[in-house]
Amino acid sequence: MTNRVRRTMPILPISIVMQLTDLTARQIRYYEEQKLISPARTEGNKRMFSLNDVDALLEIKDYLEQGLNVAGIRKLYESKEMPQNDQAEPKTLSDAELRSLLREEMKHQARPFSQASQRHGDLSRFFK
Amino acid sequence: MTNRVRRTMPILPISIVMQLTDLTARQIRYYEEQKLISPARTEGNKRMFSLNDVDALLEIKDYLEQGLNVAGIRKLYESKEMPQNDQAEPKTLSDAELRSLLREEMKHQARPFSQASQRHGDLSRFFK
């Protein structure tokens, strides 16, 4: 529980997140606009990122490099973060959607995404 | 070594350090002026703090509350940090190199750290 607090506490300004992820501010803001992340804001409206946010960004970056597009990543997250809500199905991907995702995958000869999503996402290794 | 990198990497703006330590900006700047800490600076001259810096501030706060004054704390540190191995941080690493190093480590599933820090600041309250 305390752990969750630690990793979700917003402590990093965008400049540092840029360094940590090698993403531009433009990219980070775009991913937020596309609902892939939801960084906190200061009273003055500045974005402030948690360790979890950085993990997510690294994962997003990874997916993009493997050929997925933002929409696909969003779908992944939507279906992944459903286990909470056991109402009906975790919103299954339509055939068309799935085909689109898979086509992207094959094009870039990427591994199945079950792997990538597990590899990254542990920035806490940076810190003690 | 990597552990040292993690804890010395400047990632926190003063506003966050204020929250983490319950110190005012004035206090933090004063302690720097008095050579108790040496936070990094951005290109634009903004202070950027490491986890070690925060630990140090918590320790300083503790000492002050116990009745020591700044001069006394400085003396303490001067005699404590005499040990020869204090050139452990090769100042030759560029920021880019550091970041790349850290990212590499992350990809390769770095193992947990072991080394105990000399300081006993309780930042670990916040981070794993």
Add this chain to the structure above:
DNA sequence: AACGGATGTTAGATTTTCTGACATGATTTT
């Protein structure tokens, strides 16, 4: 009472970040 140490407060300058708009190269769709 005067002094020095630690902190508060304020002002003006500079840096950082923000949003919004438009530009661009690469694909995909029509």
Add this chain to the structure above:
DNA sequence: AAAATCATGTCAGAAAATCTAACATCCGTT
């Protein structure tokens, strides 16, 4: 091939965060 879409670059103007420097204040000591 033209048009549309995606992800990102870039720029401008505004607002927020931070900086230094100076002066003020509170509180123990001398």
